Amino acid sequence: MVTLQDILAARERLRATIRPTPCPQSDFFTEKTECAAVYFKMENLQRTGAFKERGALNKLLKLTEEERRRGVIAASAGNHAQGVAYNALRLGIKATIVMPERTPLIKVSRTRDEYQARVVLKGSNFDEAYAEALRIQKEEGLVFVHPFNDPDVIAGQGTIGLELLEQCPDLEVVLVPIGGGGLISGVACALKEKKPDIRVVGVQTSTIASMKASIEAGKLMDLTAAGTTIADGIAVKRVGELTFPMVRRYVDEVVAVDEEEIAAAILTLLEQEKSVVEGAGAVGLAALLSGDVPMAKGRRTAIILSGGNIDMNVISRIIERGLVKTGRLVQLEVRLPDRPGMLAKLTTQVADLRANVVEIHHERAFSKAGLGEAMVEVTLETTGPAHIDELMQSLNNLGWQVARK
Template structure:
């Protein structure tokens, strides 16, 4: 982990009096949208690549990503003089695609979802012998993301709960293990978009083979059809609860963060706060950490997000509704 201390930003933690009053809790928002590449993913990618052998780096690295992991791998590879090839879904926001290319990676746009891009990236690995850097289902990736939990507890040891977005599960797995090693009593709450509840279903049904038909959400950073094999086991062991939030609740949290903390946040990055606002009465906590995981938003969608946020009425979504989907 010492490698990360010198290579990633120690991101700020901010509070908001309005949010504290609204929730009746002391809320601490960890702004990973201020991380290098604009999201937490650089932590895991940087740590993973630092663990590769010279031969593995020489072979080049390949991955698939909805955007933020792509940028993390691209920058980490550039710093180590390795060639990175990134497969991204065709609908990935142009800002993320261009940023990834800007860090020097070769970008290939394939398919409508992460799953299709992922399949294409595995084929590339077979054909070229490149080293695979999985976006979440890798213990080194999880360990790198876990540095967030370490930083938070170093800065705010009184935290009793951390709320974390979930896509494939790498972020929450790393944070949950790291935080509970430091403070076993801490609660870890996960959040998924109701339109992409793969880990939610895996967690509550104990089904190891969840595969969603679709996962269309404004939180494209957590739109994952299938949880990781490794991450879903870690999540079951270390995570205390998972909630789902609607599209309008995510949009409302994005606008709220822009207005209250002057932070531009993407859908995935706002989902943890969306859950706190929607399920506040169910979350028994005094000192609550919220992971704002990324800020790589396509600004062309702001009008749509603002309109969607007005529809939010914070009617919570039940487990029965999600597992019946």
Template sequence: MLDVDDVRAARERVRETSRWTPLEYSHTFSEMTGANVHLKLETFQRTGAFKIRGATNRIATLSDEERTAGVVTASAGNHAQGVALAASRAGVDSKIVMPEHAPIAKVKATRSYGGEVVLYGVDYSEAAERAHEIEHEEGRTYVHAFDDPAIMAGQGTIGLEIVDDLPEVDTVVVPIGGGGLISGIATALKGFDSDIRVIGVQAEGASSVAESLQKGEIYERESVDTIADGIATRRVGDLTFDVIDERVDEVVTVDDSEIAIALTYLLERSKTLVEGAGAVPLAALLNGRFEYDEDETIVPCLCGGNIDLNTLTTVIMRGLVETGRYVRLKTVLKDRPGALEDLIDVIAAQQANIYAIQHDRTSRDIGMNAAEVELDLETRGPEHVAELVAGMEERGYEVELLS
């Protein structure tokens, strides 16, 4: 089993390649939760995520023969970039298999770091199958994304940084995909102080670890479905599961709406851009997925910031909808001059901002003398939405909320 000395050795190997990332106190989230919240900003890591740590440590352990043959791996994006950069810095050829629908930004970044990208499969598991085929066909060394002691030890250097910067930490909250990150961090933290609590968080649509712990054995999902692509794995690793079972205190889940809201809060209130996987620890804290004491010192690990811009747009909009900041509604007007202007006056009186209007006289769901109107509105929150709807209904409009 991995131990803290492995993590300390890894810190020496990765020191020149990875960055010691900031640990910053958050007034906003401390006030929102009542806890003493410090954010571990691994979003500022080289390649934009923690994966460079484990990849650098693993490649540093290659034999001369393995270095000559090159490496291969599978990844949804962040591990791909870590392996590509670590391999390039070590003068090792790398081939990276990524799912066909991996975020474009991550594919481009991986290529820019010197990795040869092969797009294959619908998710990480299928990409990994192809990577193993390449391993045997070309004699390359497979660099596992999480189920490897050297990978786990490299990721665990985050835990050493946390206790060096904040020795009084009580709880550290970590996202879980395949389990390499939390295995390393839990090993480092428990090696420093066994009383430090480690909470793992998964997306509901990829909750293999939570289900495995409940069953007492590794459970593989048939599919995954979450905006947190960085932790969208169908199963936990064999090695990581044992470490999680022994050293992680609790594993909880959050849904995509909660992830979107946390991501939006981080962007708006902390000016911090994270990907979906990076937002899950904060989502768990904000939604009370685990118990904690008032003024408890809690560190959510924001594990990465490599989010595709198209995905970011969707997630922000979802976050605005969930927090009542953006609403789409439908109503029916009499088809006469001035009817639309009257509706706009009502909305203006409620101080909602109109983004878009769709006016349709041809809908089969309305009378011949009516027009259906859909409006996209900027609002100030749930109470404002309720006031807006009430104001429209007082003026005789029937209102249907579409989002």
């Protein structure tokens, strides 16, 4: 099991390369939640966009000269890949990375093009990519750098816990994402050994909450994902043999959040903190906002934003869904008399009520409207639910049938 001394040694090893990331207090979330204070540990600001480079670098720095000559291989959904590739490039070590075929393009391109690693795309998830990496490792004699089930990797991630206590010595609760368990194992060890009364909460996606299931069963469990997840960085079928006992020893609670909660947390971070955070990095805030962490009430709470490598297309979809959910984007179906000037009258009425037309579709032949009528679908930008109610009432007052889609 990794010890505090291992983490302290890793801290000295990484000190010259890994700069401490900021941990500011958020005024907005301190006011919005019932916490005494909310802090964000911004690991999304690392050079590779995630905390993973801490553990990867610690592992690489401990390789022998013979191991460096052989080269390294890793399996990763993206962030560990970049951490290994970037630091291997700096140290002059050849790196091969096996990634799932559905890994976000931004992570693949950076690993291959910017950090010059050999990238192999294989499988639909981490576990299938991991199996392929083991096959290549055996065939080519490479050194395997595991993303979480490695004591040197765990110790490197644990340096975040040391920084947290230096930056916010009065912390009482820390929320940490969990995939395979490498991050929370190291962080929780550092926190609990330095400050035993601090509370550590792990957060997973409910799509595949393998650590939560293992803790509840008292043994390692293999899970099958219940669907796709925007928290792809923590979508792990089976947690580590090394991380599981550490989580049982040091972590107070493990909770799971759903996809809608994660998406809402990403959007809120973007709007309120001006921070781009990926799904796996936003689960801690999702848990806090959903009320899944009652122990944080009235306490000084830190949330680790573990990464910011999110595909721009995903951000676009999250923003649109968030706007719909909050009533700032709405689609109305309006049944109009099919006469000249009616469409112009509709858009004028919308403009008079200070809504903005995003898209409009005018249908006669294929709609359910009667003869002499036309169906218009209009997508509008509004200021919220009250504005939508005002729009619908105004259009109804003109004698038009209006429905929200």
